[in-house]
Amino acid sequence: MSSETQQILTTDGIPLSVSLKKAERKNKIKAFLLVVPLLLFLIITYILPIGDMFMRSIDDKMVTNMLPKTFTAMEKWDGKEMPPEEVFAGFYSDFKILVQNKEHGKLAQRLNKEKNGFNSIIKKLFRQVQRNKIDEGQSIKEQIMKVHKRWRDVEYWQAIKRTAPPYTTAKYLKGMDMYYGPDGNIMQVEEDRRIHRILWLRTLEIAFFVTLFSFLMGYPIAHLLATLPMKYSNLLMICVLLPFWTSLLVRTASWMILLQQQGIVNDFFVMIGLVADDNRPEMMYNKVGTYVAMTQILLPFMVLPLYSVMKTISPSLMRAGKSLGGTPFIAFWKIYFPLTIPGIGAGCLLVFILAIGYYITPALVGGASGTLISNQIAYHMKTTLDWSFASAMGLMLLTGVLVVYWVYNKLVGVDNIKLG
């Protein structure tokens, strides 16, 4: 309450703002209760899984939890020369517990990922521990170093130390074909093994061209839809929406029937003599198949926003343009086209974002050269079971989409988007 501005009171003497809040409270609570189910649903199905994915992608607690004493002792070690006795002692007591719990195999697996060669030396150490060959009265450092020559190699101890932090960004580096070198520097994977970068680029490329193709094909359709008389436009609308109502799998499968080498399209080409029977072009299991099928499937997402924007453009604007002396092309380019930009923006953004994360269609018709990053994610989810890597790539994809959205916002402005 400032002394300058006079507070307005209701006739009962209650401050107006208080009275207003009271009057509105009931409505606000009602409104909130109405959205609560959706809010909960979003939290449970969206926010939580993404949070979980993020935790999973950076989680590296396994070794941290397995070797607590080792890592406490390692805090004082400079990491350059062989670690002191305390580190060995800590490692030995941690390892004994692992052996009792039969968890040393997991440790071997995880450390082997960090540096090749851990598998065999941990097995060797395990046998020694099992047979109680290690005398706790003497220097444990000496005894472990005798088990295998690699235990005398400082690089292996450095590798163990690198697994100490409970969190790691290694998965994200891996997603970009990079890794942490022995001294903790970020290194590039050798050129012939850089598969992820190719996939990222290919995903962007395919998403871009699919967006372009659906724009080129969707624009005239949307225009027709918006300008045809009702009875024809309804029919055309059904033709556009029909694929929408058909299962994605069915649509993709029908493209497989059409596009395969002995398929209908190839048969037709042979029939009209466009290609020789023994030289049928491959239109599937490569980029062509992905382009064709994805463009068809994503076309409605381009057509609908365009249509809804075009529907609001009064035909008298084009007429005005023409009556003022503009040729039909100028009237289109200077008047109609600029007014459809919000729809173009919405359609392109929608198609691009959907295309960037597309999965089933490229998996079925893409073959080796037509698969996208999402197929790689699925591969790690289902085949290698490296969920943390799959999570990391999923989040990178999400970040990519947000970046696209941000750039788009800078260029076109999200306020200019019109979905309907």
Add this chain to the structure above:
Amino acid sequence: MSKNQEFVKFDKVDKSYDGKVLVVKDLNLDIAEGEFITMLGPSGSGKTTCLMMLAGFETPTNGEIYLDANPISNIPPHKRGIGMVFQNYALFPHMTVYENLAFPLKVRKISKDDIDKKVDKALSMVSLSGFENRMPAQLSGGQQQRVAVARALVFDPAVVLMDEPLGALDKNLRESMQYEIKHIHESIGVTVVYVTHDQSEALTMSNRIAVFNDGKVQQLSSPDKLYEEPVNSFVAEFIGENNTFGGEVIDLSNGSCKVKLSHGEILANPISVKSKGDRTTVSIRPERALINPENKMDNNHAGTIEEVIYHGDHTRVRLNLLGNSEFILKVPNSSKNLDIKLGNKINIGWNSQDARALDPK
């Protein structure tokens, strides 16, 4: 007269959209250069179709339209050089006022300096100087309207078409815009073809009015003639207020006729009745019938007042007269005290010259 009396000429124009119904039937209409002509009619009467054919957005099904003696049916709209003001203004929403006005000039490849000059001139003509950088959405309805008018005139077209341009404005604004458009027309002398369904708009602005109904021009004449001397009962009914009596001609002589009604007889001015026995509708303007006339009038009848409605400057009185209970009188609210009370009987008189015996309804 150096002015071309047939600057725009509709020659036997028919128009049908579906091949079954003629929207415009055998239209013949000449528009003189510099004239302000209004096409007036109820919706669906074909007036807008005529305008669209002139603008080039519709093609005549039959017949030809001439502009300055050149047939224009095969010329696309953008080459006709006809300015047009649309019903909802059709300002380009993504362009500023300046860009809207510059559009017709740019497509004509006029130099930047000339464009600036012409846009300036056009904007000052509609008193909107200084609004160059506004977007259409930032303007009020009346301002948008003026921009639309300025844009239709900025490239000096020979003809400007206006399709119900004031329909979306409120009453006061509409009236002031009517005068404004009329003054612009007078000052630059452009030929204007104006479409409206609002008769007062048509009467205020036009040199001549073409009343459309059923795809045909019912009457083409100056506003005063249209009001005072309608040639058929549609025009009499459509323009202004009108009292009618249906009856049969029982005598026809000396430029006047006697019409037998269901209750009584009246004398009327034979316009479209030819002989005895014709059915007719007699039309009398409310202000031509007087209460207790001082001068002698050849029609004098007593009626009963059934309703009195106060209108400020005048009072409307509904009478039952000669079996017509919808007879309307307009009584000016002057100091003259008349005995206008519900149920009173009063004496009504009018000249037979003002009672026009037209075609039967």
